Amino acid sequence: MASSFGQLFRITTWGESHGGGVGVIVDGCPPRLKLSEDDIQPDLDRRRPGQSKIVTPRKESDTVQILSGISTTGQTLGTPISLWVKNEDQRSDAYNEMKDKFRPSHADYTYFAKYGIRAWQGGGRASARETIGRVAAGAIAKKILREKFGVEILAYVKQVQKLIAEVNPDKVKFSEVEANIVRCPDAPMAEKMIRLIEKMRRDGNTVGGIVEGIARGVPAGWGEPVFDKLEADLAKAMLSLPASKAFEVGSGFGGILLTGREHNDLIRARAGKVYTTTNRSGGIQGGISNGETIFFRTAFKPVATVMHEQDTIDEQLKNTTLKGRGRHDPCVLPRAVPMVEAMTALVLVDHALRQKAQCG
Amino acid sequence: MASSFGQLFRITTWGESHGGGVGVIVDGCPPRLKLSEDDIQPDLDRRRPGQSKIVTPRKESDTVQILSGISTTGQTLGTPISLWVKNEDQRSDAYNEMKDKFRPSHADYTYFAKYGIRAWQGGGRASARETIGRVAAGAIAKKILREKFGVEILAYVKQVQKLIAEVNPDKVKFSEVEANIVRCPDAPMAEKMIRLIEKMRRDGNTVGGIVEGIARGVPAGWGEPVFDKLEADLAKAMLSLPASKAFEVGSGFGGILLTGREHNDLIRARAGKVYTTTNRSGGIQGGISNGETIFFRTAFKPVATVMHEQDTIDEQLKNTTLKGRGRHDPCVLPRAVPMVEAMTALVLVDHALRQKAQCG
């Protein structure tokens, strides 16, 4: 199950940084949805390397092919949709030193400890290339949510190191997010973020930050009590992304500074429409959506690959050092935005179908 | 699956605040483990109401009964273990006003929106009583981890509102946690926390905070790549607890203030033993344990039930107000400690068995 996600709208990703490519199977997709590569490629383009000066310059077009699940008239058949992206530009010689040495704060050592074998070329299964499958499947999920349920998914860079953007989750637009290469809708702050990331690149260093994800238009009633709470599934979804270290929904960690009287979201109704006067719950109460905007934040640590000599060990457990080489992201945030959107959409479409099944 | 958790060591909880009680089925438990109610009751006692002056004064003994899965010689049979705790002290008249009104920032409205029906007596399935099943199952998981894998699970109160304890995750002892009623091993800070919670109770108000969870002795290699990363499963486990709003592992949100050079955990080996010189990863890299102490933090919001009139609506969507009545926790933290331990143990024992299955 390690490579599958979702109960009813279930995806299974495969692939490493070396080999025949990466891909995903999407099972459980509703039938008769218009779908082609054109629905998927734009999100992959937002994820791919080489898209701007602040991401890794690796040249990969990440062109998606649909191998199954679509009728000759371009509609989903209800059967598994197989999506495939070929690997290109594999320079495994850039990784030669990693053959014997474990990169600090990467998954090299832990994969080796787990499996007794590892794909040292480019990180193997731990490579961010794995997220291609998620983003591709997420594009389908977003389309279903938009067309069938009127739900809009969005994510953006909220913070890079100490630079914090001001964004209104209820109002922010996709075009504002995509207006700059760092994907931060607060334009002046975006400029500062870009300069910081460029400086980090020049220093051979890296930096982390926070992506905020939102879902607007989710009706009250999605999510499950107990284990499969909406926030629990979102937390799992986000913490399953490479380099993520933290998740908070609504008021999150900050909420603990308030008392209960201050923190509660008071409920009001107007013309048969229910709303809360504040949204510290982040659109979810007791695991179930309440109709307000869902929003949450995910922290991504600074990228582990730095262009500086650092202490590590080799496969024989001898102490040594390793210096990052090759083409890497100084900051994962701009490319993490479509990943956060994808995982959010996958969680929500699954719960939409679950709600239809039990209570529809 | 909403009420089930785990792949191989799988628990299924049931029960509401009214009715015949609450319980849990534990499926997949290894056979021939000595097990009796005495292994489980102590953790339930740490969770139960009325245990101290800073928790709800409700009188419930929460006495567990094992109904199945144990041989007449007191060993697990390998078959499902059914655990049951009867409901006592149900004063549903205390909830009469809730029959028509939704409590703000509770799950009353969302359950109603989801199911079109709700158990208004004491919160129904959203009641914290549901966690009895988790804590009971977690006690079994902790025993297996301790006896078969040498893994120790521990949790404690790290913060109450602005009061932050100093605790060393590598050294803190269970006896230090249990030395005071707030379950904070930093004794002077514990005093302040208790005073703050008492003040909140007097004010009819509530307060939140942070529980830190740790696992010591986890061998390198537990956890899965991609979706079922150890931190992802822990995040889901924690965010599935009532009132939790945030999760961070290792350096968490704070880690983004560092650069990659500063943040990386350098690897060293001594006498064939691998370790890292820092532990910003929180014992997990790429979803897989690296042998260091696993530690993470979970934020619990201030309890929503306050003894003050607050705006809300009734089932007819008419605006009204509601004032909390009855016996409630001014702070959920002391009782959340065994819940965090339980969920941590459930995640880890499941991954222990998964590791044995695929790579053992």
Add this chain to the structure above:
Amino acid sequence: MASSFGQLFRITTWGESHGGGVGVIVDGCPPRLKLSEDDIQPDLDRRRPGQSKIVTPRKESDTVQILSGISTTGQTLGTPISLWVKNEDQRSDAYNEMKDKFRPSHADYTYFAKYGIRAWQGGGRASARETIGRVAAGAIAKKILREKFGVEILAYVKQVQKLIAEVNPDKVKFSEVEANIVRCPDAPMAEKMIRLIEKMRRDGNTVGGIVEGIARGVPAGWGEPVFDKLEADLAKAMLSLPASKAFEVGSGFGGILLTGREHNDLIRARAGKVYTTTNRSGGIQGGISNGETIFFRTAFKPVATVMHEQDTIDEQLKNTTLKGRGRHDPCVLPRAVPMVEAMTALVLVDHALRQKAQCG
């Protein structure tokens, strides 16, 4: 997962022949269904020992209690329904000899080989008492199918040893099945079957046979391609029943004597209603219902406990003999009828919800 069945309407059974009883958790039940013990007890009464002269005379009332999942107004809440039946009349001294010896063709030896421990009192988890949970959950499933989908589930004894009943699956009525104690709607044949079973009991011997199960009113479109075909899930459901050895749907084994030209079910339509002129498919084509009556047969072997000395071994692997004692069924068929109905209903209600989720 061993003790759970179903994807969306998921049951988890627990309990052994000794201990606190047996039970089942039903998760995923649609909300707002009127439900009380009175909906469940009748099927348990059809399953219980002591109901007639041709089943085991053990005295167990098998009275079901609903512990959770129901509102105070008697409707399902959408949360897990916990059902419990206490164990009574446990005479474990009747099983003393089994403490050391394995009963031939029972699960005694295999449980011991698997777990290294076993509950020798009454068969432990392999006891037919485990099916109480299935029959109880199946009663709920049948009610949903009947009330929400217009589907009728029925089963009856088709054959006892060489005695074969003539029954029309499209016409047979529940009252005809329940008209006699062997649950065979062919009254003259039922008489013969009863006499045969009584003779077997007198001889301390046992006999097997076939139960036919049917589902009428299933709309076209339930079931899944590939692995979760309706017939595949039914086959698993039936072969998971104690003592079952074979399953066939529609023409089954007999169908191979025909050629393709003879075997095909020709399709016709009249007034917008599609039907087939024969029903060798048994109402399922390619794993998906086609609107015709679903029917299938399950073979149950003769009960393994005979009142005659038979060769076996003890736990020390020494050759010895064992003679059945105590109160046993000379034929499992009459009590298997409600089990077959229950498992059929569980399969179908699950697929009904799955269909609603993906294609509804």
Add this chain to the structure above:
Amino acid sequence: MASSFGQLFRITTWGESHGGGVGVIVDGCPPRLKLSEDDIQPDLDRRRPGQSKIVTPRKESDTVQILSGISTTGQTLGTPISLWVKNEDQRSDAYNEMKDKFRPSHADYTYFAKYGIRAWQGGGRASARETIGRVAAGAIAKKILREKFGVEILAYVKQVQKLIAEVNPDKVKFSEVEANIVRCPDAPMAEKMIRLIEKMRRDGNTVGGIVEGIARGVPAGWGEPVFDKLEADLAKAMLSLPASKAFEVGSGFGGILLTGREHNDLIRARAGKVYTTTNRSGGIQGGISNGETIFFRTAFKPVATVMHEQDTIDEQLKNTTLKGRGRHDPCVLPRAVPMVEAMTALVLVDHALRQKAQCG
């Protein structure tokens, strides 16, 4: 979940008869197993069209490619193994008439009823091409069972229409099965079967039969009580194969003609080794293997596509007729043999890992 099978060794198949091909993801494979296309292709060759004069003459090489999960040194990495077989020789014009008409006793109508859309070219997802993924994954499972557990999987044609082969499940060899094109180890009967199938082809007709599957060397203790009994999972596996209608294990339907005294498998031990004097249980008791040879039979109906005009309807529900065209199997049995082996291996390897997880 419809397209996934297995709990720990989990496969997910994808693909239709049209489009980019068919494939399978194998998740949960143990690491460090030597694996290349050469381990998989031979079973695909046994399954592919055009292999002999008694199967469909379609020309498809069915060449498998491994896209992921293998190290550059040719070992499994423990990560998902993606296998892909391109579609070739698609003559969708041969299917033009099927665009509007439903083939009798095929899944055309039921897919349409389910999804409201269907891939009419060659049967879409219901095409036997889907089993390529199963056979490919099964080849890996067989290798693990053979090398790590000493288990041998075998299947063969036991019966074609009325022609019944005599085969000893304990002795039959793979070379005997592969000695003729019908895959029946009883050579004289194989000749008759071949002649019958050739006659059917000449008549534009088709014929069905029985495949027997066996597993030798399975240790006592595999399989689970209750729902995931070994025979239940095998029954599901077999009934999920296209055109299968029936399953029986051990004595099966025939066992009901015996009394309990006659049917019981008596247990003996010699030199610490346990065995039964007969094997009517088919190597499984109470869902768990007992160490004897596991054997079972699966019935495959006569292929539905016949070269004769037959009554049917079109998508507008108008009565019409349809005559099979193109290149089809007169008998599915010879090609079903590797499918039965594959599904058997998938069930067993999954239970092997489950046993290791819980009781190992």
